[in-house]
Amino acid sequence: MKKGIIGKKIGMTQIFDEVGNVIPVTVIEAGPCVVVQKKTIENDGYQAIQIGFGDMKPHNVNKPQAGHFAKADAAPKRTLKEYRLDDTDAYNLGDIIKADIFAEGDIVDVCGTSKGKGFAGAIKRHGSRSLKASHGTGPVARQAGSMGAASSPSRIYKGKKMAGHLGAETVTVQNLVVVKVDAENNLIAIKGAIPGPKGGIVSITNSVKKA
Template sequence: MQKCIMGKKIGMTQLFDEKGKIIPVTVIEAGPCVIVQKKTIENDGYESLQVGFGETKDKNVNKPSKGHFAKADVACKKHLREFRLDDCSVLNVGDIIKADTFVIGDKVDVSGTSKGKGYAGTIKRWGTRSLKDTHGTGPVHRHPGSIGACSDPSKVMKGKKMAGHMGAETITIQNLDVVKVDAENNLIALRGAIPGPKGGVVYITDSVKA
């Protein structure tokens, strides 16, 4: 990992390339982010950078966090995230990461929390088929049906796809193209969709499979 930034999902729109073709893009308000802490092999056993994003009032931050931000001499931030870069020596505590850290044509991975769907049945959650609606099927059209055998193995196997909580998971979308960068307004446009609702926090890094 060479580059990283945190941002907020603004929403989706479309852009046009030089040939007039429509490109569906997701617009992200990326940064500005500040380096709050720098971890080293000598002190922590590994190298990483702790990045802060989003302004917040001091009254909304607890006492230990206030001391943490005061030690770095930076304003209190709403979100903190660690990134393990290949070379952390290029950045120091207090440095600012802006949207122009990425350029048009870069391949990036984007992580975010997907929309929560609540408690969902097997059809919505896993895409299983429903029973037919006619010929006396009865009130069980969307039921999961059998979940295992009888005497052998006398249990429900692990990993069985059943009803349960759906969504609200960390999802990573890989190899998205950076279509446009507006450094003045801290905006990055990425080709395609990314996880999460509008206003959700996302984490952008250079692609591991590019």
């Protein structure tokens, strides 16, 4: 059964297994999330549930949003995300989804927003090769070099990898292993690194293509 939860990245640490091996993990505060809306084939053409994470102050919510949360008898939530499920009948409005929907050993995908790094050149942004730093190259060793042919086509093709804004985009890391689940404190420890800074919002789902 497909499942998913919204969480907040706490940071990285390490865990020792039974043999004594060190496992680098990222700790995520996963939930509790509340089911805010159910979408059905009859009304919407597909099956899904919308869940909310992170409380908001009521005076920061406008009237349409307040009405949306009132239907589920839930407090206003800061983050809303929709998950397409095979069977939405297993959930009702107002149901609470906790970290224990995942178990140790599960393979998951984690989606988040990567750290924004501002304006970056082609070498840092795309991994382009630099020119020689000496022997007459001049002050252009880290420039991108040729943009394309001169007389034909006399323009730069769309999609050319050039300097620009780096980071601050949606990134998904696949096939990560759940090392530990602390249902009491709503914490999930996942092996390896995940996108985004500490405090960043992430989405955890079943792996779509297991390794």
